Amino acid sequence: MPWKETCQMDQRTQFIARVLAGGDEMTTLCREYGISRKTGYKWLGRYRCDGAAGLRERSHAPLRHGQAHDFAVRRVRSNGQIKWAGELIFVGEALIGEPVGVSETESGDWLVRYADVELGYIHPQRRRLSPHPLRGANRPVDLMDIAAAIPTTPQAHQPQHP
Numbered sequence: 001m002p003w004k005e006t007c008q009m010d011q012r013t014q015f016i017a018r019v020l021a022g023g024d025e026m027t028t029l030c031r032e033y034g035i036s037r038k039t040g041y042k043w044l045g046r047y048r049c050d051g052a053a054g055l056r057e058r059s060h061a062p063l064r065h066g067q068a069h070d071f072a073v074r075r076v077r078s079n080g081q082i083k084w085a086g087e088l089i090f091v092g093e094a095l096i097g098e099p100v101g102v103s104e105t106e107s108g109d110w111l112v113r114y115a116d117v118e119l120g121y122i123h124p125q126r127r128r129l130s131p132h133p134l135r136g137a138n139r140p141v142d143l144m145d146i147a148a149a150i151p152t153t154p155q156a157h158q159p160q161h162p
Contacts, residue, residue, distance in 0.1 A: 012055040015040070016047045071103035071113070084110070090128050091119060109133045 015033050018024060019040070024032075030040040046054030074082040080093035084102060091100060091112060101113045102122070110122040112129060120129030 008057060009055060012043055013052065016043060016055065019044055071101040073099050073101055075099050082112075084122060087127055089122055092129075105133065107133060 011033065015029060015035075018029055019026065026040055027037060030037050033040075043055060048054075072084075074084065076082055076091055076095040076098050077088075078096055079088075079090075080096060081088040081090050082100060082102075083089075089112075095114060098114060100119065103111050103113070105111050105121075111133075112119045112122060120131050121133050123130040
């Protein structure tokens, strides 16, 4: 007698079909398919939530592990620089050998931190840290914003004489 060749997905689909038909108890079906009741209820729950797609094999890798960060870590070199985007950026000689984190802000700037201390923002042209964001929210975005910030009345520019 030849062996029947089935895949996990076919077995799970058959299992769910028999559970939903209601002819057998969950304990009996789980024993027949060689799985625990916990696994049987897990498959049934996934099927009810996601349909047939819920029966596919899932990754066993954790969604997030203890070493995952929202920033890149760079070690400060002996000359006080870090390598970032193919360039050497000077961050300071006091941090030689220490790890610093580089993360992107909401405005698109690159913020450099040491522990919880903000060291500054990477200035792309100067290859150094700038103390202020380059595209920060307080900066005018275009020429119309700059023009709106300039006072237009002559009295604003003239000194007051007593």
